[in-house]
Amino acid sequence: MQNAKATSTPDPDTPPEKKGERRQVHEHVLSRMRRGLMIGAFLPGQVLSLRKLAAGLGTSPMPVREVLSRLVAAGALEETANGSVAPPRLGPDKLEDLFSVREALEGMAAEMAARYATPALIKELEAINAKLLAAIEKRDIAGCLSFNQEFHFTLYRGCRSEVILPLIEALWLQFGPTMYMSLLVPSMPWNAADHGAILDALKKGDRTAVKRGIVHDIRTTKRALLSVLGENGMADLPFAARSELFSDF
Amino acid sequence: MQNAKATSTPDPDTPPEKKGERRQVHEHVLSRMRRGLMIGAFLPGQVLSLRKLAAGLGTSPMPVREVLSRLVAAGALEETANGSVAPPRLGPDKLEDLFSVREALEGMAAEMAARYATPALIKELEAINAKLLAAIEKRDIAGCLSFNQEFHFTLYRGCRSEVILPLIEALWLQFGPTMYMSLLVPSMPWNAADHGAILDALKKGDRTAVKRGIVHDIRTTKRALLSVLGENGMADLPFAARSELFSDF
DNA sequence: GATCTCAATATGTGATCATAAAATGCCGGC
DNA sequence: GCCGGCATTTTATGATCACATATTGAGATC
Structure with missing residues (x-):
């Protein structure tokens, strides 16, 4: 929520996060999400809202969309009826x-x-x-x-x-x-x-x-x-x- | 290339593709790509351009981006250095x-x-x-x-x-x-x-x-x-x- | 004639907009 | 007090824009 704009800002040396690491944003988001899934940040069945996640991670929805797609493809998340995603409930x-x-x-x-x-x-x-x-x-x-x-x-x-x-x-x-x-x-x-x-x-x-x-x-x-x-x-x-x-x- | 705009056009009954099938576009794109991969539409190592694929499929780049992400996550495509994707070359x-x-x-x-x-x-x-x-x-x-x-x-x-x-x-x-x-x-x-x-x-x-x-x-x-x-x-x-x-x- | 340089183009990536559908909450009726 | 219908909001989704980088092509120089 604090800094919504990350890359396209004209200021050259005010990196929003850590250092001058110019890595892809969605890569960062992916590792965050993977760690979160393995370490209990999300409960099974808890629906993950695209925009809220993006806001929480301080980016636009786009990188999150890409990451959620990949996680769905990997089976780490399941899509609900309306297209939202959630960690699978394992019976x-x-x-x-x-x-x-x-x-x-x-x-x-x-x-x-x-x-x-x-x-x-x-x-x-x-x-x-x-x-x-x-x-x-x-x-x-x-x-x-x-x-x-x-x-x-x-x-x-x-x-x-x-x-x-x-x-x-x-x-x-x-x-x-x-x-x-x-x-x-x-x-x-x-x-x-x-x-x-x-x-x-x-x-x-x-x-x-x-x-x-x-x-x-x-x-x-x-x-x-x-x-x-x-x-x-x-x-x-x-x-x-x-x-x-x-x-x- | 022929009809780039698919849904947001105001004309109500001119479905670009088949019928009034209101299915998600990326779903259609995904099945097309999967079939294409299994049936020889793409060669191993052939780089797939996001925009060209989208043009060939008559949609905006967005659904294609989502599909390519998923295919990369599944290992069906590999990303090259610049972020493009290609079917893997299997040694x-x-x-x-x-x-x-x-x-x-x-x-x-x-x-x-x-x-x-x-x-x-x-x-x-x-x-x-x-x-x-x-x-x-x-x-x-x-x-x-x-x-x-x-x-x-x-x-x-x-x-x-x-x-x-x-x-x-x-x-x-x-x-x-x-x-x-x-x-x-x-x-x-x-x-x-x-x-x-x-x-x-x-x-x-x-x-x-x-x-x-x-x-x-x-x-x-x-x-x-x-x-x-x-x-x-x-x-x-x-x-x-x-x-x-x-x-x- | 071959090579190097630079401009033109194409490409992925993130952000934003538009829209339709679904979830939510509120209010009135029963 | 409880339940149903409507308005508001939230949601995903496709399209478009903006930008930085990589690729490509032609033109000029050696």
């Missing part, structure tokens, strides 16, 4: 579908990554996992989500496939909002036990065990999500979306 | 990646579909396959592509998963242009032999055999594509893109 059946595909794709990526795994990668993964454990200790929900995601994707990036990674990212964006909402329920346990087994298997070069660990981790997450969904149904939690995440643009 | 390595994911995803979908397969579905598949065989007989390239695609997707649709199908569609859109270009090479053989085995396995209810058939079909296609790519390299064929497909809008 038990769709969640089951989604996590079956996760098992196939991420299991495959993990196995391939294990083939190319270097000691440096393993060390990096251990560092990330340490931060994840610390976040769990502190009950830092956003930290748990971020570090868990970082752990998985640093592993998957090791598979050296430009094809499978975007698909996995699309899947994560689809269940991101539901995942965050579930973590708000106190009874939702977070289990990072599989990560240790995965790291061990990586060190031993046991590709099958790595795949097994990932699949087991995915199954555990699925069970936890299903149980929370079952006990809570689709009743919207009294928690508000973490809109404060959109203040530091 | 042997990326093609190998792509088809590995195809095996995993489509094999899974086929197995799931086999579980729910009804006699009606099998009959439908046989009808499609008959049309495919006829198209092969007539050396009708576009027919081959269309009916083969229809065969695979009618099977996959039987898996009743709303998650896996869009992913498979994204993969097909990625290799569509390369696939068409390869079929222009006379030495490219088309093999629909696996389809018969798949149908037999469906009738017997042998899910594993169905999956095996699909995987074998994918492997065969991959080998054929790799061999054509190998013998032809990336040398652009003298064939022009089938731009005439864009005349019947």
Whole structure:
């Protein structure tokens, strides 16, 4: 709302946001939205208004339109009847579908990554996992989500496939909002036990065990999500979306 | 170029295209582009100009922008350095990646579909396959592509998963242009032999055999594509893109 | 005759306008 | 007090404008 005009202003050295970074606006918006989806800025089913988002991000509706289109194409958002968009509401059946595909794709990526795994990668993964454990200790929900995601994707990036990674990212964006909402329920346990087994298997070069660990981790997450969904149904939690995440643009 | 203004004209009953179909324009554009990608309207690497496409489709650039965004998000198009888009050029390595994911995803979908397969579905598949065989007989390239695609997707649709199908569609859109270009090479053989085995396995209810058939079909296609790519390299064929497909809008 | 330079053009990108439809809220009636 | 119909507002969507950059073409120089 504060600075609606960003680029076309004639003043040469008053960059609205950070520095002289001349990057594309929609790129920035995209990363903001993706992070927001994964970290609980939007609830499942919450309709996102184009203009309000644009106002909140301090741009014209145009870049937001482009980003929302892409997110819809990726399945991260669904269009409502009137053309608005919202994060998908995942019922038990769709969640089951989604996590079956996760098992196939991420299991495959993990196995391939294990083939190319270097000691440096393993060390990096251990560092990330340490931060994840610390976040769990502190009950830092956003930290748990971020570090868990970082752990998985640093592993998957090791598979050296430009094809499978975007698909996995699309899947994560689809269940991101539901995942965050579930973590708000106190009874939702977070289990990072599989990560240790995965790291061990990586060190031993046991590709099958790595795949097994990932699949087991995915199954555990699925069970936890299903149980929370079952006990809570689709009743919207009294928690508000973490809109404060959109203040530091 | 002929009628740039479509909706905002005050004349009430002069629909630029077909009928009073009040459907969204970008939806129409999207289906046109998807079909075009699968049927050889665009060559791999051929840059698509936003304004020229819009002119060819008789709309303003806006709906085309939205569609191109979505296709980029789906991996069906890649952005060049200056922000233009083009169908991806698939090198042997990326093609190998792509088809590995195809095996995993489509094999899974086929197995799931086999579980729910009804006699009606099998009959439908046989009808499609008959049309495919006829198209092969007539050396009708576009027919081959269309009916083969229809065969695979009618099977996959039987898996009743709303998650896996869009992913498979994204993969097909990625290799569509390369696939068409390869079929222009006379030495490219088309093999629909696996389809018969798949149908037999469906009738017997042998899910594993169905999956095996699909995987074998994918492997065969991959080998054929790799061999054509190998013998032809990336040398652009003298064939022009089938731009005439864009005349019947 | 080939190459370098500069102008003309084309292109993507963000902003704004126009419009129709849908959601919202308000008010009167029952 | 509750519900239905109308006016207001909000919404997405297509079109157009403005601008900066990249590409292209021709013309002049070596």
